[in-house]
Amino acid sequence: MLEVNAAQQIVLAAVKPLSPTREPLDRRLLGRLLAEEIIAPQDSPACDKSLRDGYAVRAADCPSAGTVLQVIGEIAAGAAPGAGIGPGQCQRIFTGAPLPAGADAVVMQEDVELLPTGHIRLRQGPVRPGQWVYPRGQEMHAGEAILTPDTRLTPAALGVLASLGRASVQVIAAPRVGIVATGNELLAPGQPGTPGKIYNSNGPLLSALLAALPLESIDFGILPDEEAPLRAGLERMLQQCHAIVIAGGMSVGDYDLVPRTLRTLGLDEHIRQVRMKPGKPFLFGRCGDRLVFGLPGNPVSAFVCCQLFVLPALRRLLGYAEADCYPPVLPARFREAFAASNDRPTYHPARYELRPTELLVKPLPWSGAPDLRALLAANALLLLPPGDVRYAPTDPASFIPLDRT
């Protein structure tokens, strides 16, 4: 049976980033990949600016405390610089306002005494040239490359793009991803419960996991274990989405119809099972250029397969470099003794904590693939090898953090 690492490589090898598109600059671009080089159109700041509320002066006029200067006008932020200043003169100025011609320094208003004659007297001196001035081009020069293609857009990058006056940018397109739960036993939240039925937790669980990425996800609700409506539903999803995520009906039972139904829709199956627990009946393939992920119905299995295979593939569709697509695996030490017995490599819900110099990890009580409640307290998946294993406190461990953003 395929190992997890090999399966992850097969998935990523089958995914190509989507094409670039031009989109309006807003917060929906957070986490998207830039697809153009951004060049500064002009110097920033475009002129020398004041960093303080106070007075724009000529430093050469201000050798010492007690210097008296004539105030000849006022410049607010957003105003044109207006008249320049000559010897013995200054202008009232506010933070962000352009320095008038002749001025090369700013004196904070706290450092002057305002005289009734319309003059100021310096409380301190000398004034250094450039004092409280943000010089033209200090942040960037016209023609300078500010952002390279393949930059992942952060809040700071979006702020810088806005500061350049950009209303839109070229980014890698965001995929549309469909999610559906299958099973005759499933009820939508709000429907009256009846014996034998359970509520669909996988749909909301997977939608929430996908919400960590800047893509459009569509929840297609529930499809039954019946061939005709299942086929029609999956076909509709394939028409509308770049990738589809199906949970349930993946195993070998008489009502596990998903794999064979996908085959009638032209599935090119790349993966049918992976040597892991939970999540063994994971399916991956393509229908034409659509990516198809079949997750086992047990909620923790669906969760783990989403973390290990679906999210990495979607990051790749978004244009992330391959190495940035995988969830990180971090080294740690066991916080306490633990004994495990598993027939496959296992991803066990756990809690990690940062101690001054190392990470400690503690497996949580967990009763297996259906036990979604165990994930409530988890912030990690602890990797455990197959077989009977006993760990003592401080033994080495490795885990996947679940709180990575």
Ligand SMILES: Nc1nc2c(c(=O)[nH]1)N[C@H]1C(S)=C(S)[C@@H](COP(=O)(O)OP(=O)(O)OC[C@H]3O[C@@H](n4cnc5c(N)ncnc54)[C@H](O)[C@@H]3O)O[C@H]1N2
């Ligand atoms: N004879 C075998 N039986 C099973 C095998 C096997 O190899 N041989 N594999 C087991 C493993 S491992 C898993 S995992 C499950 C996965 O099976 P399916 O993908 O077919 O999932 P279902 O049978 O549809 O459901 C399993 C379980 O999860 C519940 N479920 C399903 N969907 C949801 C949902 N949307 N929300 C909440 N709970 C859901 C479902 O009611 C079942 O209890 O198969 C083993 N069997």
Ligand code: MOO
């Ligand atoms: O592989 Mo299944 O997901 O253990 O229960």
